[in-house]
């Protein structure tokens with residue numbers, strides 16, 4: 035019994051360390067937090083936003099820069115929303131917070147015809163309210179709890195249904211140029227966040243209160259990723275690395291690379307194309323972020339010579 039408790043504790047410490055390290059790496063790489071920032075942390079009551087707040091609160095205690103956090107929850111008046119959970123949790127932490135009450139649920143129900151998807155209007159309304167709240171609170175940054183798997187799912191959704199190579203950026207400026215949005219969990223794996231929130235026993239609020247079915251396509255992609263992650267450990271890491279390692283000259287977007295002016299001038303190019311060499315495919319996909327999860331034989335893939 036004692037040894038089981040000890041091993042769980044060790045497991046939790048490793049997990050917490052990994053999540054904190056990944057958040058630190060993302061913040062540094064994209065310069066997400068600067069001295070004097072007042073960061074509005076959007077808290078939905080799901081595992082991701084609880085994890086985000088937990089890690090940022092910890093970071094605040096030792097970061098070399100000074101920044102403030104204010105947690106914000108938007109109560110969209112969905113039926114059955116347990117209003118007391120977040121205020122009680124935030125008060126127990128002693129965190130500054132604001133609960134914004136706006137009945138977007140009724141607006142969406144009234145405007146969107148029965149059977150049509152509600153998420154587009156709901157998200158637009160929510161975004162507007164959160165931006166307005168950030169201005170009222172004089173927040174310099176808005177932090178969202180999207181993680182690596184959300185980013186990859188969005189990439190695939192955009193490729194499958196939108197015809198765009200577009201994911202979710204770790205940092206962006208809002209379309210009106212007024213707000214900077216950051217995603218400090220951008221490098222964190224969803225499965226780590228799930229385990230972390232179980233260990234921490236966050237008071238999770240169910241996310242299906244609106245009854246929307248829209249996320250079915252996202253769920254299908256999630257299921258595909260879960261299957262890949264089992265069969266090919268490291269594939270998710272490799273896909274995410276690809277997002278940070280883009281070669282516009284090897285895609286087909288002529289607005290990103292000037293193909294029209296491309297001509298052979300006889301001079302060797304450092305990143306020039308070898309054209310006829312096979313793509314370098316490793317024998318195994320290795321998950322480099324998790325020493326505990328070694329790739330097994332099932333992850334060995336056949337190389338098809340190109």
Ligand code: SF4
Nearest residue numbers: 152153156157244246
């Ligand atoms: S799932 Fe529900 S709460 Fe979330 S964006 Fe869609 S309609 Fe809104």
